[in-house]
Amino acid sequence: MKRNDAGAMAIELRQTCDGIDWTAVRDVLKEAGMSFHAPEIHRRAFEGAYNVVFAYDEGTLIGCGRALSDGVYQAALYDIAVLPRYQGSGLGRLLVEALLTGLGDCNVILYASPGKEGFYRKLGFRALKTGMARFLRADAMAERGFTE
Ligand SMILES: CC(C)(COP(=O)(O)OP(=O)(O)OC[C@H]1O[C@@H](n2cnc3c(N)ncnc32)[C@H](O)[C@@H]1OP(=O)(O)O)[C@@H](O)C(=O)NCCC(=O)NCCS
Structure with a gap:
């Protein structure tokens, strides 16, 4: 396609x-x-x-x-x-x-997957400055680049 x-x-x-x-x-x-x-x-x-x-x-x-x-x-x-x-x-x-x-x-x-932020920007989204998340698998999400 x-x-x-x-x-x-x-x-x-x-x-x-x-x-x-x-x-x-x-x-x-x-x-x-x-x-x-x-x-x-x-x-x-x-x-x-x-x-x-x-x-x-x-x-x-x-x-x-x-x-x-x-x-x-x-x-x-x-x-x-x-x-x-x-x-x-x-x-x-x-x-x-x-x-x-x-x-x-x-x-x-x-929350965008790391590298997909540009896709959402094209759709009118802007990056959050104060976004916070409490993930169940916190260490895994940090390793994947979602959190600090
Ligand atoms: C992210 C995803 C849903 C985008 O869907 P897609 O069909 O590939 O995107 P589209 O073709 O509709 O793209 C729309 C626009 O965003 C842009 N875009 C797409 N992916 C982008 C990226 N990673 N970075 C920057 N821009 C991007 C395209 O160039 C297009 O721009 P245009 O309108 O100026 O031509 C798809 O790539 C996907 O399923 N990825 C894997 C799963 C994933 O990460 N999902 C998001 C979770 S938050």
């Missing part, structure tokens, strides 16, 4: 958890280099989200994302992932924009 052709492809976005193959979600997260768990854990996480997005190419899951929110003024993005062979074609932008559209007038925060 060439750059910026996601909009021109027959990519289907679904914004419901109905009928989702959670093993495929786990596989997309895994292949994209994200944290991944048993499919049932992802089902619970996505079903507990405020809104979700899944991208399909001819029935194959190729990307996903979800947002947590109070539905009023605060929200956060998680699990934004695109299969490697589909990256760099505008699909990540489509996923984030679909989630943002469903978040109305909320402030939206996230």
